[in-house]
Amino acid sequence: MNTLFNNTLVDTAEHQPLLRDSVGKLAARYGRRYFQEVTKAKGKPVALWNELGKAGFLGVHVPEAHGGSGAGLADYQIVVEEVAAQGCPILSLVINSIVVPIIDQHGTEAMKRDWLPGLADGSRRLAFAITEPDAGTNTHKITTTARRTAGGWTLKGTKYWTSALDEADAVMVVARGETTDAKGRAALSLFIVPADAPGISRTPIETALHVPETQFMVFFDDVSLPAEALIGVEGQGLKQVFAGLNPERVCAAAINNGIARFALERAAIYARERKVFDVPIGAHQGIAHPLAKAYAAVQQARLMTARAAQLSDLGSQEAGEAANLAKFAAADASLEALDQAIQVHGGNGLAIEYGLADLWFVARLHKTAPVSREMILNFVAQHSLGLPKSY
Numbered sequence: 001m002n003t004l005f006n007n008t009l010v011d012t013a014e015h016q017p018l019l020r021d022s023v024g025k026l027a028a029r030y031g032r033r034y035f036q037e038v039t040k041a042k043g044k045p046v047a048l049w050n051e052l053g054k055a056g057f058l059g060v061h062v063p064e065a066h067g068g069s070g071a072g073l074a075d076y077q078i079v080v081e082e083v084a085a086q087g088c089p090i091l092s093l094v095i096n097s098i099v100v101p102i103i104d105q106h107g108t109e110a111m112k113r114d115w116l117p118g119l120a121d122g123s124r125r126l127a128f129a130i131t132e133p134d135a136g137t138n139t140h141k142i143t144t145t146a147r148r149t150a151g152g153w154t155l156k157g158t159k160y161w162t163s164a165l166d167e168a169d170a171v172m173v174v175a176r177g178e179t180t181d182a183k184g185r186a187a188l189s190l191f192i193v194p195a196d197a198p199g200i201s202r203t204p205i206e207t208a209l210h211v212p213e214t215q216f217m218v219f220f221d222d223v224s225l226p227a228e229a230l231i232g233v234e235g236q237g238l239k240q241v242f243a244g245l246n247p248e249r250v251c252a253a254a255i256n257n258g259i260a261r262f263a264l265e266r267a268a269i270y271a272r273e274r275k276v277f278d279v280p281i282g283a284h285q286g287i288a289h290p291l292a293k294a295y296a297a298v299q300q301a302r303l304m305t306a307r308a309a310q311l312s313d314l315g316s317q318e319a320g321e322a323a324n325l326a327k328f329a330a331a332d333a334s335l336e337a338l339d340q341a342i343q344v345h346g347g348n349g350l351a352i353e354y355g356l357a358d359l360w361f362v363a364r365l366h367k368t369a370p371v372s373r374e375m376i377l378n379f380v381a382q383h384s385l386g387l388p389k390s391y
Protein backbone atom coordinates (compact mmCIF):
# COMPACT_ATOMS: atom_id res chain seq x y z
CA MET A 1 0.00 0.00 0.00
CA ASN A 2 1.36 3.43 -0.86
CA THR A 3 0.72 6.25 1.58
CA LEU A 4 2.80 9.22 0.44
CA PHE A 5 -0.09 11.43 -0.59
CA ASN A 6 -1.91 13.54 1.96
CA ASN A 7 -5.58 12.57 1.53
CA THR A 8 -6.82 14.82 4.33
CA LEU A 9 -6.38 17.75 1.95
CA VAL A 10 -8.75 16.29 -0.62
CA ASP A 11 -11.38 14.22 1.18
CA THR A 12 -14.69 15.94 1.81
CA ALA A 13 -16.47 13.43 4.11
CA GLU A 14 -15.50 11.58 7.28
CA HIS A 15 -15.99 8.08 5.90
CA GLN A 16 -13.77 8.65 2.84
CA PRO A 17 -10.37 7.79 4.39
CA LEU A 18 -11.74 4.35 5.29
CA LEU A 19 -13.18 3.91 1.79
CA ARG A 20 -9.81 4.87 0.25
CA ASP A 21 -7.97 2.50 2.50
CA SER A 22 -10.31 -0.44 1.80
CA VAL A 23 -10.27 0.03 -1.98
CA GLY A 24 -6.52 0.62 -2.00
CA LYS A 25 -5.83 -2.55 0.00
CA LEU A 26 -8.06 -4.63 -2.28
CA ALA A 27 -6.44 -3.26 -5.45
CA ALA A 28 -2.93 -3.61 -3.96
CA ARG A 29 -3.44 -7.38 -3.75
CA TYR A 30 -3.53 -7.27 -7.57
CA GLY A 31 -1.23 -4.33 -8.33
CA ARG A 32 0.71 -3.13 -11.35
CA ARG A 33 2.27 -6.46 -12.31
CA TYR A 34 -1.14 -8.19 -12.40
CA PHE A 35 -2.53 -5.43 -14.61
CA GLN A 36 0.46 -5.57 -16.96
CA GLU A 37 0.24 -9.35 -17.29
CA VAL A 38 -3.50 -9.35 -17.96
CA THR A 39 -3.04 -6.64 -20.59
CA LYS A 40 -0.08 -8.38 -22.24
CA ALA A 41 -2.06 -11.63 -22.46
CA LYS A 42 -4.96 -9.69 -24.07
CA GLY A 43 -7.11 -10.72 -21.11
CA LYS A 44 -9.38 -8.72 -18.82
CA PRO A 45 -8.90 -7.91 -15.12
CA VAL A 46 -11.93 -10.08 -14.28
CA ALA A 47 -10.76 -11.17 -10.82
CA LEU A 48 -10.10 -7.58 -9.72
CA TRP A 49 -13.38 -6.35 -11.24
CA ASN A 50 -15.41 -9.11 -9.58
CA GLU A 51 -13.84 -8.48 -6.22
CA LEU A 52 -14.49 -4.75 -6.47
CA GLY A 53 -18.10 -5.58 -7.32
CA LYS A 54 -18.51 -8.11 -4.52
CA ALA A 55 -17.14 -5.61 -2.00
CA GLY A 56 -19.73 -3.06 -3.16
CA PHE A 57 -17.19 -0.58 -4.54
CA LEU A 58 -18.58 -0.56 -8.09
CA GLY A 59 -21.94 0.54 -6.71
CA VAL A 60 -21.06 3.29 -4.26
CA HIS A 61 -22.82 5.77 -6.59
CA VAL A 62 -25.84 3.53 -7.25
CA PRO A 63 -28.94 4.26 -5.10
CA GLU A 64 -29.50 1.91 -2.17
CA ALA A 65 -32.92 0.93 -3.54
CA HIS A 66 -31.14 -0.54 -6.56
CA GLY A 67 -28.33 -2.42 -4.87
CA GLY A 68 -25.74 0.30 -4.28
CA SER A 69 -24.72 2.35 -1.29
CA GLY A 70 -26.18 5.62 -2.58
CA ALA A 71 -23.16 7.74 -1.79
CA GLY A 72 -22.65 9.42 -5.17
CA LEU A 73 -19.81 10.47 -7.41
CA ALA A 74 -17.72 11.90 -4.55
CA ASP A 75 -17.16 8.34 -3.35
CA TYR A 76 -17.07 6.69 -6.76
CA GLN A 77 -14.23 8.90 -7.98
CA ILE A 78 -12.26 7.76 -4.93
CA VAL A 79 -12.75 4.13 -5.99
CA VAL A 80 -11.53 4.94 -9.51
CA GLU A 81 -8.49 6.86 -8.20
CA GLU A 82 -7.47 4.26 -5.64
CA VAL A 83 -7.58 1.38 -8.14
CA ALA A 84 -5.47 3.40 -10.60
CA ALA A 85 -3.09 4.41 -7.78
CA GLN A 86 -2.23 0.72 -7.40
CA GLY A 87 -1.20 0.62 -11.06
CA CYS A 88 -4.57 -0.57 -12.42
CA PRO A 89 -6.14 2.18 -14.55
CA ILE A 90 -9.42 0.46 -15.49
CA LEU A 91 -11.18 2.51 -18.19
CA SER A 92 -14.36 0.46 -17.72
CA LEU A 93 -14.74 2.12 -14.31
CA VAL A 94 -15.14 5.41 -16.19
CA ILE A 95 -17.82 3.93 -18.46
CA ASN A 96 -19.73 2.82 -15.36
CA SER A 97 -19.69 6.46 -14.19
CA ILE A 98 -21.53 7.56 -17.37
CA VAL A 99 -24.24 4.94 -17.66
CA VAL A 100 -25.29 4.67 -14.00
CA PRO A 101 -26.47 8.28 -13.52
CA ILE A 102 -28.15 8.37 -16.94
CA ILE A 103 -30.24 5.30 -16.11
CA ASP A 104 -30.79 6.46 -12.54
CA GLN A 105 -31.97 9.94 -13.54
CA HIS A 106 -33.78 9.18 -16.78
CA GLY A 107 -34.59 5.45 -16.98
CA THR A 108 -38.00 3.95 -16.21
CA GLU A 109 -38.43 2.02 -12.96
CA ALA A 110 -38.27 -1.21 -14.97
CA MET A 111 -35.01 -0.13 -16.61
CA LYS A 112 -33.49 0.80 -13.23
CA ARG A 113 -34.53 -2.55 -11.75
CA ASP A 114 -33.13 -4.32 -14.78
CA TRP A 115 -29.73 -2.58 -14.93
CA LEU A 116 -28.65 -0.86 -11.73
CA PRO A 117 -28.19 -3.90 -9.42
CA GLY A 118 -25.99 -5.64 -12.01
CA LEU A 119 -23.95 -2.48 -12.67
CA ALA A 120 -23.54 -2.07 -8.89
CA ASP A 121 -22.18 -5.57 -8.26
CA GLY A 122 -20.24 -5.76 -11.52
CA SER A 123 -22.15 -8.73 -12.92
CA ARG A 124 -23.47 -6.69 -15.88
CA ARG A 125 -21.78 -4.16 -18.12
CA LEU A 126 -22.83 -1.41 -20.52
CA ALA A 127 -20.62 0.22 -23.15
CA PHE A 128 -21.29 3.81 -24.26
CA ALA A 129 -21.37 5.03 -27.87
CA ILE A 130 -21.65 8.70 -28.80
CA THR A 131 -18.57 9.35 -30.98
CA GLU A 132 -18.87 8.94 -34.75
CA PRO A 133 -16.25 9.05 -37.50
CA ASP A 134 -17.68 12.07 -39.34
CA ALA A 135 -19.22 14.08 -36.48
CA GLY A 136 -16.28 13.92 -34.05
CA THR A 137 -16.68 16.38 -31.21
CA ASN A 138 -19.68 17.98 -32.91
CA THR A 139 -22.41 15.73 -31.49
CA HIS A 140 -25.09 17.70 -33.36
CA LYS A 141 -23.75 16.16 -36.56
CA ILE A 142 -24.13 12.50 -35.62
CA THR A 143 -25.87 10.47 -38.29
CA THR A 144 -26.75 7.26 -36.44
CA THR A 145 -30.52 7.41 -36.79
CA ALA A 146 -33.37 5.89 -34.81
CA ARG A 147 -36.47 5.43 -36.96
CA ARG A 148 -39.82 4.73 -35.32
CA THR A 149 -41.47 1.43 -36.28
CA ALA A 150 -44.75 -0.22 -35.30
CA GLY A 151 -43.14 -2.10 -32.39
CA GLY A 152 -40.37 0.31 -31.39
CA TRP A 153 -37.33 1.53 -33.32
CA THR A 154 -34.83 0.68 -36.02
CA LEU A 155 -31.26 1.87 -35.54
CA LYS A 156 -28.86 2.54 -38.42
CA GLY A 157 -25.41 4.10 -38.38
CA THR A 158 -21.78 3.81 -37.33
CA LYS A 159 -20.01 4.63 -34.07
CA TYR A 160 -16.30 4.56 -33.42
CA TRP A 161 -14.03 4.40 -30.41
CA THR A 162 -16.66 2.47 -28.47
CA SER A 163 -14.68 1.01 -25.56
CA ALA A 164 -15.08 -2.47 -24.10
CA LEU A 165 -18.05 -3.52 -26.24
CA ASP A 166 -16.64 -7.07 -26.15
CA GLU A 167 -17.05 -7.07 -22.35
CA ALA A 168 -20.51 -5.51 -22.32
CA ASP A 169 -24.00 -7.00 -22.25
CA ALA A 170 -25.35 -3.96 -24.09
CA VAL A 171 -24.35 -0.54 -25.36
CA MET A 172 -25.94 2.82 -24.58
CA VAL A 173 -26.25 4.57 -27.94
CA VAL A 174 -26.82 8.26 -28.69
CA ALA A 175 -28.86 8.53 -31.92
CA ARG A 176 -30.69 11.22 -33.84
CA GLY A 177 -34.29 11.33 -34.95
CA GLU A 178 -35.39 11.57 -38.55
CA THR A 179 -36.36 15.26 -38.56
CA THR A 180 -34.21 18.35 -38.09
CA ASP A 181 -34.82 21.89 -36.81
CA ALA A 182 -34.28 25.13 -38.75
CA LYS A 183 -30.51 24.94 -38.08
CA GLY A 184 -30.38 21.41 -39.49
CA ARG A 185 -29.98 19.89 -36.04
CA ALA A 186 -31.79 16.69 -35.18
CA ALA A 187 -33.11 15.98 -31.69
CA LEU A 188 -31.15 13.19 -30.03
CA SER A 189 -32.41 10.16 -28.09
CA LEU A 190 -30.71 7.49 -25.98
CA PHE A 191 -31.15 3.74 -26.35
CA ILE A 192 -29.95 0.57 -24.70
CA VAL A 193 -28.99 -1.92 -27.40
CA PRO A 194 -28.01 -5.56 -26.62
CA ALA A 195 -24.38 -6.11 -27.67
CA ASP A 196 -25.40 -9.21 -29.64
CA ALA A 197 -28.52 -7.74 -31.30
CA PRO A 198 -28.98 -8.94 -34.90
CA GLY A 199 -27.54 -6.26 -37.21
CA ILE A 200 -24.67 -5.16 -34.92
CA SER A 201 -21.12 -5.82 -36.05
CA ARG A 202 -17.80 -4.45 -34.84
CA THR A 203 -14.16 -4.04 -35.81
CA PRO A 204 -11.41 -3.49 -33.23
CA ILE A 205 -9.26 -0.36 -33.44
CA GLU A 206 -5.60 -0.94 -32.72
CA THR A 207 -4.24 1.64 -30.25
CA ALA A 208 -1.00 2.49 -28.44
CA LEU A 209 -2.67 2.14 -25.05
CA HIS A 210 -1.55 -0.65 -22.71
CA VAL A 211 -4.99 -1.31 -21.24
CA PRO A 212 -7.25 -4.37 -21.25
CA GLU A 213 -10.16 -2.52 -22.90
CA THR A 214 -10.47 -2.80 -26.67
CA GLN A 215 -11.99 0.04 -28.70
CA PHE A 216 -14.31 -0.68 -31.61
CA MET A 217 -15.82 0.71 -34.74
CA VAL A 218 -19.46 -0.41 -34.43
CA PHE A 219 -21.96 -0.79 -37.25
CA PHE A 220 -25.72 -0.76 -36.63
CA ASP A 221 -27.40 -2.18 -39.70
CA ASP A 222 -31.16 -1.77 -39.20
CA VAL A 223 -31.06 -3.05 -35.64
CA SER A 224 -34.61 -3.60 -34.36
CA LEU A 225 -35.31 -2.33 -30.87
CA PRO A 226 -38.40 -2.63 -28.70
CA ALA A 227 -40.10 0.58 -27.46
CA GLU A 228 -38.61 -0.03 -23.98
CA ALA A 229 -35.08 0.41 -25.36
CA LEU A 230 -35.56 4.20 -25.28
CA ILE A 231 -34.08 5.91 -22.21
CA GLY A 232 -36.23 8.72 -20.88
CA VAL A 233 -37.89 11.04 -23.37
CA GLU A 234 -37.56 10.89 -27.15
CA GLY A 235 -35.66 13.95 -28.41
CA GLN A 236 -34.25 14.84 -24.97
CA GLY A 237 -31.08 12.77 -25.37
CA LEU A 238 -28.63 15.68 -25.42
CA LYS A 239 -29.92 17.00 -22.10
CA GLN A 240 -30.12 13.51 -20.61
CA VAL A 241 -26.64 12.48 -21.65
CA PHE A 242 -25.14 15.27 -19.55
CA ALA A 243 -26.19 13.35 -16.43
CA GLY A 244 -23.33 11.04 -17.43
CA LEU A 245 -20.85 13.32 -19.20
CA ASN A 246 -19.85 15.39 -16.17
CA PRO A 247 -19.28 12.24 -14.04
CA GLU A 248 -17.28 10.81 -16.94
CA ARG A 249 -14.97 13.86 -16.88
CA VAL A 250 -14.59 13.61 -13.12
CA CYS A 251 -13.72 9.90 -13.33
CA ALA A 252 -11.31 10.45 -16.21
CA ALA A 253 -9.61 12.97 -13.93
CA ALA A 254 -9.66 10.44 -11.08
CA ILE A 255 -7.92 7.79 -13.20
CA ASN A 256 -5.19 10.29 -14.07
CA ASN A 257 -4.86 11.36 -10.45
CA GLY A 258 -4.36 7.71 -9.54
CA ILE A 259 -1.78 7.20 -12.30
CA ALA A 260 0.06 10.33 -11.12
CA ARG A 261 0.12 9.08 -7.54
CA PHE A 262 1.41 5.69 -8.63
CA ALA A 263 4.18 7.34 -10.67
CA LEU A 264 5.25 9.80 -7.98
CA GLU A 265 5.25 7.15 -5.25
CA ARG A 266 7.53 4.98 -7.37
CA ALA A 267 9.73 7.98 -8.23
CA ALA A 268 10.11 9.05 -4.60
CA ILE A 269 11.15 5.55 -3.53
CA TYR A 270 13.65 5.32 -6.38
CA ALA A 271 15.04 8.80 -5.70
CA ARG A 272 15.60 7.88 -2.04
CA GLU A 273 17.33 4.59 -2.82
CA ARG A 274 19.32 5.12 -6.01
CA LYS A 275 22.85 6.44 -5.50
CA VAL A 276 24.96 7.49 -8.47
CA PHE A 277 27.45 10.02 -6.99
CA ASP A 278 27.55 8.79 -3.36
CA VAL A 279 24.30 10.46 -2.24
CA PRO A 280 20.74 9.40 -3.15
CA ILE A 281 19.73 11.06 -6.43
CA GLY A 282 16.81 12.65 -4.55
CA ALA A 283 19.35 14.81 -2.68
CA HIS A 284 19.92 16.73 -5.93
CA GLN A 285 17.44 19.57 -6.34
CA GLY A 286 17.39 18.86 -10.06
CA ILE A 287 15.60 15.63 -9.13
CA ALA A 288 13.72 16.75 -6.00
CA HIS A 289 12.17 20.00 -7.24
CA PRO A 290 10.45 18.65 -10.37
CA LEU A 291 8.98 15.86 -8.22
CA ALA A 292 7.80 18.37 -5.62
CA LYS A 293 6.31 20.55 -8.35
CA ALA A 294 4.53 17.54 -9.83
CA TYR A 295 3.18 16.62 -6.38
CA ALA A 296 1.76 20.14 -5.96
CA ALA A 297 0.03 19.98 -9.35
CA VAL A 298 -1.41 16.52 -8.63
CA GLN A 299 -2.79 17.62 -5.27
CA GLN A 300 -4.41 20.64 -6.94
CA ALA A 301 -5.96 18.37 -9.59
CA ARG A 302 -7.23 15.99 -6.89
CA LEU A 303 -8.81 18.88 -5.00
CA MET A 304 -10.56 20.11 -8.13
CA THR A 305 -11.73 16.57 -8.89
CA ALA A 306 -13.16 16.08 -5.39
CA ARG A 307 -14.92 19.45 -5.57
CA ALA A 308 -16.34 18.68 -9.03
CA ALA A 309 -17.71 15.37 -7.75
CA GLN A 310 -19.25 17.08 -4.75
CA LEU A 311 -20.92 19.74 -6.95
CA SER A 312 -22.19 17.06 -9.30
CA ASP A 313 -23.76 15.17 -6.37
CA LEU A 314 -25.42 18.41 -5.24
CA GLY A 315 -26.90 18.91 -8.72
CA SER A 316 -25.13 22.29 -8.92
CA GLN A 317 -25.12 24.34 -12.12
CA GLU A 318 -21.38 24.79 -11.55
CA ALA A 319 -20.65 21.06 -11.86
CA GLY A 320 -19.97 21.44 -15.60
CA GLU A 321 -17.19 24.01 -15.21
CA ALA A 322 -15.74 22.13 -12.26
CA ALA A 323 -15.70 18.78 -14.10
CA ASN A 324 -14.01 20.40 -17.11
CA LEU A 325 -11.37 22.09 -14.95
CA ALA A 326 -10.72 18.87 -13.02
CA LYS A 327 -10.16 16.85 -16.18
CA PHE A 328 -8.00 19.59 -17.67
CA ALA A 329 -5.83 19.85 -14.55
CA ALA A 330 -5.56 16.10 -13.97
CA ALA A 331 -4.51 15.34 -17.55
CA ASP A 332 -1.66 17.87 -17.42
CA ALA A 333 -0.61 17.06 -13.85
CA SER A 334 -0.48 13.31 -14.46
CA LEU A 335 1.61 13.66 -17.63
CA GLU A 336 4.06 15.93 -15.82
CA ALA A 337 4.23 13.48 -12.89
CA LEU A 338 4.67 10.48 -15.15
CA ASP A 339 7.30 12.17 -17.31
CA GLN A 340 9.27 13.18 -14.22
CA ALA A 341 8.93 9.70 -12.68
CA ILE A 342 10.29 8.18 -15.90
CA GLN A 343 13.16 10.69 -15.89
CA VAL A 344 14.08 9.93 -12.26
CA HIS A 345 14.36 6.24 -13.15
CA GLY A 346 16.98 6.90 -15.84
CA GLY A 347 17.00 4.09 -18.38
CA ASN A 348 14.85 1.98 -16.09
CA GLY A 349 12.03 4.47 -16.63
CA LEU A 350 11.63 3.02 -20.10
CA ALA A 351 11.71 -0.61 -18.95
CA ILE A 352 8.32 -2.33 -18.74
CA GLU A 353 9.47 -3.93 -15.48
CA TYR A 354 9.24 -0.56 -13.70
CA GLY A 355 5.60 -0.12 -14.76
CA LEU A 356 5.79 3.54 -15.78
CA ALA A 357 6.40 3.93 -19.51
CA ASP A 358 3.42 1.74 -20.41
CA LEU A 359 1.14 4.11 -18.47
CA TRP A 360 1.97 6.97 -20.83
CA PHE A 361 -0.79 6.60 -23.41
CA VAL A 362 -3.61 5.87 -21.00
CA ALA A 363 -2.67 9.09 -19.17
CA ARG A 364 -2.25 10.94 -22.49
CA LEU A 365 -5.71 9.72 -23.59
CA HIS A 366 -7.38 12.10 -21.20
CA LYS A 367 -5.94 15.14 -22.91
CA THR A 368 -8.06 14.11 -25.89
CA ALA A 369 -11.00 12.18 -24.43
CA PRO A 370 -13.71 12.14 -23.24
CA VAL A 371 -13.60 15.82 -24.22
CA SER A 372 -10.52 17.40 -25.74
CA ARG A 373 -8.51 20.10 -24.03
CA GLU A 374 -9.45 22.51 -26.84
CA MET A 375 -13.16 21.99 -26.21
CA ILE A 376 -12.60 22.59 -22.50
CA LEU A 377 -10.77 25.82 -23.32
CA ASN A 378 -13.65 26.75 -25.64
CA PHE A 379 -16.06 26.17 -22.75
CA VAL A 380 -14.00 28.23 -20.30
CA ALA A 381 -13.49 31.06 -22.80
CA GLN A 382 -17.20 31.26 -23.55
CA HIS A 383 -18.90 30.41 -20.26
CA SER A 384 -16.37 31.46 -17.64
CA LEU A 385 -14.78 34.46 -19.38
CA GLY A 386 -17.81 35.60 -21.38
CA LEU A 387 -15.92 35.59 -24.70
CA PRO A 388 -17.75 35.03 -27.99
CA LYS A 389 -18.42 31.44 -28.99
CA SER A 390 -15.56 30.53 -31.32
CA TYR A 391 -17.07 27.66 -33.30
Ligand SMILES: Cc1cc2nc3c(=O)[nH]c(=O)nc-3n(C[C@H](O)[C@H](O)[C@H](O)COP(=O)(O)OP(=O)(O)OC[C@H]3O[C@@H](n4cnc5c(N)ncnc54)[C@H](O)[C@@H]3O)c2cc1C
Nearest residue numbers: 128129130131136137161162163368369370372374375391
Ligand atom coordinates in the same frame (compact mmCIF):
# COMPACT_ATOMS: atom_id res chain seq x y z
C1 LIG B 1 -8.93 5.11 -26.26
C2 LIG B 1 -10.21 5.85 -26.55
C3 LIG B 1 -11.38 5.40 -25.96
C4 LIG B 1 -12.58 6.04 -26.27
N1 LIG B 1 -13.76 5.54 -25.77
C5 LIG B 1 -14.94 6.06 -26.19
C6 LIG B 1 -16.18 5.43 -25.83
O1 LIG B 1 -16.21 4.44 -25.08
N2 LIG B 1 -17.33 5.93 -26.34
C7 LIG B 1 -17.34 7.02 -27.17
O2 LIG B 1 -18.41 7.43 -27.60
N3 LIG B 1 -16.18 7.64 -27.54
C8 LIG B 1 -14.98 7.18 -27.07
N4 LIG B 1 -13.80 7.78 -27.45
C9 LIG B 1 -13.85 8.93 -28.37
C10 LIG B 1 -13.37 10.25 -27.75
O3 LIG B 1 -14.34 10.71 -26.83
C11 LIG B 1 -13.09 11.21 -28.90
O4 LIG B 1 -11.94 10.74 -29.58
C12 LIG B 1 -12.86 12.62 -28.43
O5 LIG B 1 -14.07 13.15 -27.90
C13 LIG B 1 -12.39 13.55 -29.59
O6 LIG B 1 -13.23 13.40 -30.68
P1 LIG B 1 -12.61 13.08 -32.13
O7 LIG B 1 -11.65 11.94 -31.97
O8 LIG B 1 -13.72 12.86 -33.08
O9 LIG B 1 -11.79 14.38 -32.49
P2 LIG B 1 -12.28 15.58 -33.41
O10 LIG B 1 -13.61 16.10 -32.96
O11 LIG B 1 -12.13 15.20 -34.84
O12 LIG B 1 -11.20 16.70 -33.05
C14 LIG B 1 -9.87 16.69 -33.61
C15 LIG B 1 -9.08 17.82 -32.99
O13 LIG B 1 -9.65 19.06 -33.34
C16 LIG B 1 -9.93 19.83 -32.18
N5 LIG B 1 -11.13 20.62 -32.39
C17 LIG B 1 -12.31 20.22 -32.93
N6 LIG B 1 -13.19 21.23 -32.90
C18 LIG B 1 -12.55 22.30 -32.35
C19 LIG B 1 -12.93 23.63 -32.05
N7 LIG B 1 -14.15 24.09 -32.30
N8 LIG B 1 -12.01 24.45 -31.48
C20 LIG B 1 -10.75 24.00 -31.20
N9 LIG B 1 -10.35 22.74 -31.48
C21 LIG B 1 -11.24 21.92 -32.03
C22 LIG B 1 -10.12 18.80 -31.08
O14 LIG B 1 -9.93 19.36 -29.81
C23 LIG B 1 -9.08 17.77 -31.45
O15 LIG B 1 -7.82 18.18 -30.95
C24 LIG B 1 -12.59 7.19 -27.13
C25 LIG B 1 -11.38 7.63 -27.68
C26 LIG B 1 -10.20 6.98 -27.41
C27 LIG B 1 -8.94 7.47 -28.08
